[in-house]
Amino acid sequence: MTVTMGGALNAALRDALAADDNVLVFGEDVGTLGGVFRITDGLTSEFGEQRCFDTPLAESGIVGFAIGLCLTGFRPVVEMQFDAFAYPAFEQITSHVAKMRNRTSGRVGLPLVIRIPYAGGIGGVEHHCDSSEGYYAHTPGLKVVTPSDAADAYSLLREAIDDPDPVIFLEPKALYWSKQEIELPCTRAPFGTAKVRRDGDDVTLVTYGASVPTALKAAEAAADEGWSVEVIDLRTIVPFDDETVVRSVRRTGRCVVLAEAQGFAGVGAEIAARVSERCFHSLAAPVGRVSGLPTPYPAPMLEKTYLPGVERVLDAIARLQWDDQPDLTYAEVGARG
Amino acid sequence: METTAQAMTAALLPSPNPVQLIDPTGAEVEQAGTRRDYPMPSAARLREIWHAMVLGRRFDAQATALTKQGRLAVYPSSRGQEACQVGAILSITADDWFFPTYRDSMALASRGIDPIEVLSLLRGDSHCGYDPIATHTAAQCTPLSTQLIHAAGAAYGEKRRGTDHVALAFIGDGATSEGDFHEALNFAAVFEAPVIFFVQNNKYAISVPLSKQTRAPSLAYKGIGYGVAAEQVDGNDPAAVLAVMDHAVEHCRSGKGPFLIEAHTYRLESHTNADDATRYRSSDEVTAWLERDPIARVEAWLRGRGELNDDVVAATRAAAEALAAEVRERMNTDVTVDPMSLFDNVFAQRTPQLDEARAMVAAELAADSQEVSS
Numbered sequence: 001m002t003v004t005m006g007g008a009l010n011a012a013l014r015d016a017l018a019a020d021d022n023v024l025v026f027g028e029d030v031g032t033l034g035g036v037f038r039i040t041d042g043l044t045s046e047f048g049e050q051r052c053f054d055t056p057l058a059e060s061g062i063v064g065f066a067i068g069l070c071l072t073g074f075r076p077v078v079e080m081q082f083d084a085f086a087y088p089a090f091e092q093i094t095s096h097v098a099k100m101r102n103r104t105s106g107r108v109g110l111p112l113v114i115r116i117p118y119a120g121g122i123g124g125v126e127h128h129c130d131s132s133e134g135y136y137a138h139t140p141g142l143k144v145v146t147p148s149d150a151a152d153a154y155s156l157l158r159e160a161i162d163d164p165d166p167v168i169f170l171e172p173k174a175l176y177w178s179k180q181e182i183e184l185p186c187t188r189a190p191f192g193t194a195k196v197r198r199d200g201d202d203v204t205l206v207t208y209g210a211s212v213p214t215a216l217k218a219a220e221a222a223a224d225e226g227w228s229v230e231v232i233d234l235r236t237i238v239p240f241d242d243e244t245v246v247r248s249v250r251r252t253g254r255c256v257v258l259a260e261a262q263g264f265a266g267v268g269a270e271i272a273a274r275v276s277e278r279c280f281h282s283l284a285a286p287v288g289r290v291s292g293l294p295t296p297y298p299a300p301m302l303e304k305t306y307l308p309g310v311e312r313v314l315d316a317i318a319r320l321q322w323d324d325q326p327d328l329t330y331a332e333v334g335a336r337g
Numbered sequence: 338m339e340t341t342a343q344a345m346t347a348a349l350l351p352s353p354n355p356v357q358l359i360d361p362t363g364a365e366v367e368q369a370g371t372r373r374d375y376p377m378p379s380a381a382r383l384r385e386i387w388h389a390m391v392l393g394r395r396f397d398a399q400a401t402a403l404t405k406q407g408r409l410a411v412y413p414s415s416r417g418q419e420a421c422q423v424g425a426i427l428s429i430t431a432d433d434w435f436f437p438t439y440r441d442s443m444a445l446a447s448r449g450i451d452p453i454e455v456l457s458l459l460r461g462d463s464h465c466g467y468d469p470i471a472t473h474t475a476a477q478c479t480p481l482s483t484q485l486i487h488a489a490g491a492a493y494g495e496k497r498r499g500t501d502h503v504a505l506a507f508i509g510d511g512a513t514s515e516g517d518f519h520e521a522l523n524f525a526a527v528f529e530a531p532v533i534f535f536v537q538n539n540k541y542a543i544s545v546p547l548s549k550q551t552r553a554p555s556l557a558y559k560g561i562g563y564g565v566a567a568e569q570v571d572g573n574d575p576a577a578v579l580a581v582m583d584h585a586v587e588h589c590r591s592g593k594g595p596f597l598i599e600a601h602t603y604r605l606e607s608h609t610n611a612d613d614a615t616r617y618r619s620s621d622e623v624t625a626w627l628e629r630d631p632i633a634r635v636e637a638w639l640r641g642r643g644e645l646n647d648d649v650v651a652a653t654r655a656a657a658e659a660l661a662a663e664v665r666e667r668m669n670t671d672v673t674v675d676p677m678s679l680f681d682n683v684f685a686q687r688t689p690q691l692d693e694a695r696a697m698v699a700a701e702l703a704a705d706s707q708e709v710s711s
């Protein structure tokens with residue numbers, strides 16, 4: 001059947017609520033309204049106010065309340081209405097959510113999920129388009145995941161809710177309405193496993209979440225120019241699947257990282273560094289990075305210029321020193337070899 | 338005739354003056370003008386709190402001494418705040434939840450948690466020495482006010498489970514300015530969570546006096562804006578603290594929602610042993626508060642009624658010395674922490690990235706030990 005990413009997320013929440021009485025869904029407008037993006041649509045009427053409910057409008061409160069509920073055995077799934085509106089909860093997330101297991105020597109785990117619609121591409125006005133994954137990925141103790149299609153939205157959200165640790169679940173809001181032919185419930189793949197979305201031999205294009213469709217389009221366009229591009233969708237930023245990325249880059253000898261967040265000190269920079277450290281001897285060219293610009297996310301009319309599109313990816317591929325030959329000696333050596 | 342709104346307001350507001358049952362001389366105070374009835378606790382309970390305060394104060398002094406011997410990295414003393422530290426704890430049960438701050442080591446020891454486990458955080462061998470789930474006691478919290486929302490969530494969780502357990506959360510006067518204080522009160526009220534927010538107004542947030550924190554007539558007035566019932570109490574009067582806590586616990590257990598208490602007390606020591614309070618307050622001010630000592634006043638009340646004699650006092654002092662000696666002795670050993678434990682509790686299962694870092698540290702340690710042995 002045809003399923004949107006939003007529909008898959010809704011199905012995952014419904015199935016999780018049905019599977020375990022301890023799962024609670026709450027946040028701003030998630031009850032009667034079903035969330036501003038309708039991801040929780042129908043859950044209150046199906047499961048009742050006790051299981052899916054509106055809270056006061058206070059993000060720190062929502063996350064802190066979820067922590068307290070974990071202490072009494074619940075598994076909260078909370079929604080932050082938009083990326084930038086999760087910032088009031090930053091202290092709870094970094095000082096408590098991320099550290100609780102560690103600061104209690106493993107005695108208190110927090111099986112909670114913080115869902116955050118993130119990234120741009122929808123012509124949103126300011127504060128509605130941030131790519132905030134870098135803040136969370138930089139904080140030890142948080143798992144950070146982001147789906148790029150409906151099947152993974154379902155799979156990753158069910159994994160996140162069942163995970164014994166806190167998960168920052170980033171939903172690329174531009175993809176909420178993207179459609180896919182799948183049967184639900186679909187097969188789940190564990191955290192820490194990236195997916196090769198397109199096979200290729202000349203370049204590895206590493207990306208995730210909101211940028212995956214751009215990467216696939218760029219790969220298609222590159223094929224017309226004679227470059228065979230392998231596209232890797234990370235799915236989970238933390239934990240990171242070095243194995244899949246390294247295997248690919250050691251085979252292709254070239255790598256470009258694509259992420260819509262601004263580039264400086266971001267997840268894209270981390271990926272480029274990891275690839276350089278592990279694949280240096282295989283590389284024919286420095287790892288390329290394609291990212292958002294080092295500016296605040298712009299007003300809607302400038303969004304097109306800001307967002308890394310197919311052209312910027314193709315430019316980055318074109319710069320990969322095609323006159324040089326990569327050394328493929330290490331192609332068969334795994335990530336830790 | 339009183340309107341509904343007026344009646345609601347009256348039910349929430351604190352008394353105009355802090356509730357006091359025993360004055361600093363040990364005399365009973367005529368109850369007038371309090372908004373609720375606060376009966377005098379039994380002599381047996383006052384003997385119990387007196388005993389626990391004597392032990393608590395000795396434990397606190399011993400912890401301060403341990404900083405001088407380098408056994409503790411730092412210690413925030415609660416000397417002078419014994420009625421709060423002990424009284425609030427004696428009013429709840431082991432099934433209830435407690436959410437302490439860094440200041441509340443004495444309260445933790447009074448709750449029956451092994452004093453060495455209490456001091457683990459300040460000794461530096463772990464962030465929390467006790468088991469929060471087994472003890473229903475959260476790890477001591479340093480980011481101000483953040484634990485109050487956890488308390489609201491845990492209290493609501495207990496309510497959802499159908500128990501009558503309540504949560505007690507401590508907080509300082511300065512921390513009432515933090516946003517999470519307000520979010521916690523509001524969440525607790527909206528979800529009718531059985532949680533008691535207990536503000537120890539010890540007049541300072543490090544160096545900053547209360548007058549720079551708020552223009553509210555009393556911190557207890559911060560309850561009404563959220564629909565949270567509140568009371569203010571003489572936090573150096575152990576009888577009043579017990580009585581007001583009893584009321585708050587009953588309020589929560591019977592499903593009436595959260596309760597806010599402001600306890601007026603005073604921090605006799607510097608913020609921590611590393612602070613110098615003479616830079617921001619006068620010794621006259623401190624001396625005046627010494628005269629409002631919580632232990633002396635309940636001791637006077639008990640002696641006046643023949644509920645305490647020299648033998649009991651001597652026995653209690655001996656028990657306090659024995660506790661201090663035990664803490665001293667048990668803390669007077671060098672603890673070792675396994676460096677490899679660094680990687681154990683970041684996640685339930687180590688990620689490949691943690692494995693990699695772990696392997697690096699393991700190799701470093703192996704190399705170090707080879708150097709030592711060769």
Ligand SMILES: Cc1ncc(C[n+]2csc(CCOP(=O)(O)OP(=O)(O)O)c2C)c(N)n1
Nearest residue numbers: 440479480481509510511512539541542543
């Ligand atoms: C969010 C936050 N800001 C600042 C601090 C640093 N700090 C630690 S204790 C303290 C004073 C708190 O005063 P109060 O709430 O009155 O509690 P008391 O120390 O008097 O018990 C400050 C500013 C902190 N721990 N957390």
Ligand SMILES: [Mg+2]
Nearest residue numbers: 509510541542
């Ligand atoms: Mg204070």
